[in-house]
Amino acid sequence: MRKTPVYVQIAEKIKNKINTGQLETGDAIDSENEICREFNVSRMTVRKSLAILINEGYIYSIPGKGNYVKKPEFSKYVVQYDEMKNSINSVDRTKLLEVNIVKPDDKLADKLRISKNKNVIMIRRIFYTEGEPVAYDIKFLVYYRGMPIVEKEIQYATFPEMVSKKTPLFSMKKEILISVEAADEEKKRYLNIYNDVPLLVVEQKFTDQENKPLGVGITYFRGDYIKLWGESL
Amino acid sequence: MRKTPVYVQIAEKIKNKINTGQLETGDAIDSENEICREFNVSRMTVRKSLAILINEGYIYSIPGKGNYVKKPEFSKYVVQYDEMKNSINSVDRTKLLEVNIVKPDDKLADKLRISKNKNVIMIRRIFYTEGEPVAYDIKFLVYYRGMPIVEKEIQYATFPEMVSKKTPLFSMKKEILISVEAADEEKKRYLNIYNDVPLLVVEQKFTDQENKPLGVGITYFRGDYIKLWGESL
DNA sequence: CAGTGGTCTAGACCACAGC
DNA sequence: CTGTGGTCTAGACCACTGC
Incomplete structure (x- = not known):
């Protein structure tokens, strides 16, 4: 059992906030720099976490503004x-x-x-x-x-x-x-x-x-x- | 028309090698460090290119060995x-x-x-x-x-x-x-x-x-x- | 052992939002 | 203007592969 990478852990924590309703569709998530401070990691690491969430359809990104919780896609197979x-x-x-x-x-x-x-x-x-x-x-x-x-x-x-x-x-x-x-x-x-x-x-x-x-x-x-x-x- | 990021350009060039048959299924592609030297970019940039290719199903990665051209998936919709x-x-x-x-x-x-x-x-x-x-x-x-x-x-x-x-x-x-x-x-x-x-x-x-x-x-x-x-x- | 990919850092510059 | 996300660099250490 090798340890889970930090960026996966951060992604999971944010996923959890979304899945438990602490963050709802359309909500802005913390900015990348805030997440850096929160977890004491570099920005590239945070961005890797967010890349996962974007890829899995949890969030989307608006340059210059922030990252937002996406409406879940439930009709695609x-x-x-x-x-x-x-x-x-x-x-x-x-x-x-x-x-x-x-x-x-x-x-x-x-x-x-x-x-x-x-x-x-x-x-x-x-x-x-x-x-x-x-x-x-x-x-x-x-x-x-x-x-x-x-x-x-x-x-x-x-x-x-x-x-x-x-x-x-x-x-x-x-x-x-x-x-x-x-x-x-x-x-x-x-x-x-x-x-x-x-x-x-x-x-x-x-x-x-x-x-x-x-x-x-x-x-x-x-x-x-x-x-x-x-x-x- | 804003310019295409370097990592996209590199990804496109490698895609092209695969699509034109210069690289075939199972072939190893250049190592990340070789690609760095080839395009004169940092390794993180190269890895971002490869991440695209992995995501789109062009290649797969074996830690400690290298990146290889994947068999195309053609029966999924x-x-x-x-x-x-x-x-x-x-x-x-x-x-x-x-x-x-x-x-x-x-x-x-x-x-x-x-x-x-x-x-x-x-x-x-x-x-x-x-x-x-x-x-x-x-x-x-x-x-x-x-x-x-x-x-x-x-x-x-x-x-x-x-x-x-x-x-x-x-x-x-x-x-x-x-x-x-x-x-x-x-x-x-x-x-x-x-x-x-x-x-x-x-x-x-x-x-x-x-x-x-x-x-x-x-x-x-x-x-x-x-x-x-x-x-x- | 040297080379590979996987992770991570601490900076940097840019274009763009909003004030 | 400041803060945001998007891009990119030049390092670093690790675990793993193959010789």
Whole structure:
């Protein structure tokens, strides 16, 4: 058991004041210099404590004024989403239905922010688990030279992997939209659905650092084979 | 346009090395002292740069050894979830179906990690938007003295708000599970469903700092009134 | 042992708030 | 003007790693 750093201790003490209601949302906390005197430490140490609190969403800072207690954020969750793997299921095989270079329709051209005569790669796949079809997946990637259109490279790739050949994963912005819908005839056929199992629909949109779209995708999961898990922070 | 701090500039340069492939996953980056010499800055400045990279998931640090390029995390999203408000809909009225103190059944007692003779508050509500029922909501809160069981306090409260009377929001751990299901007769009745609109189901579980459960909840949203949105980071 | 990252100090200068 | 937070320096000691 090694000892806790001073800056962590100070951060904990301030956290405590907030958690116990001694400090409320919007209140100003002691100035950095006051905290220095209070704990008899240097300012850099205090600033390290405050950095923790800022990072964890406890406080925010206004230069020239002071540090203030922030309104807690309680509606954000970190959700794990991987097309091939969720908390109750894992894809063990895929079938490539189609890989084609197509021209986008109005809606797609708009989403990808390209003109209608540009090339787009369309990939359609079925995901399987133990022989059962569990998801129907369509992706549209903005075409560029060197794009991986080799089946082997595409078949088992997740969306981030496909796009990361061009743009590094770190600098990519990703969005998802999660919704529900009933399966139409086409999807029922693809997914061997004979009853009223609903679908979980995940739309993905990837853009680079400059917000230029790299691709969009939509994955239809059989409702009985997917559960997404998330936790606060 | 004020100038960018040195530590941000250094962080950007190292990011760039990673994003352009000059540094790959697992590679060691220059030691802190080397970076000091390279940019002619003090060590604290360099450490501030590295703190950014660590925070953004670019690198990790091994004391006594060095800093290394981290494998990018590409399956995590920050999802906004508020029972009363999502990206396509906002609840403007609720109906309290029931507020009761009950004894948990086996399953619930297990989930809440309490014995079966303890008291649990059950709250059942319907959420409405412009007169239409859009969600059916059930919550179970571990009873404690001072619990808000006044209708007025409960009717419009979200889950975090209900529980925050006891445990401060900051120190609470929240989990969600997102799934899909077809509406049974009871839910069809509650939600005025006459066709095959599926339901989006969100289970929530709140625990305190010591992982003691505070409450669980399950909300059934009409599929045509909900869409969850998330983004990377 | 020398080199690494982790912590901490006691200064400094700046831009900015508020009076 | 003083006080605030934001940046930055040039040291220091520690625990740890690897040789």
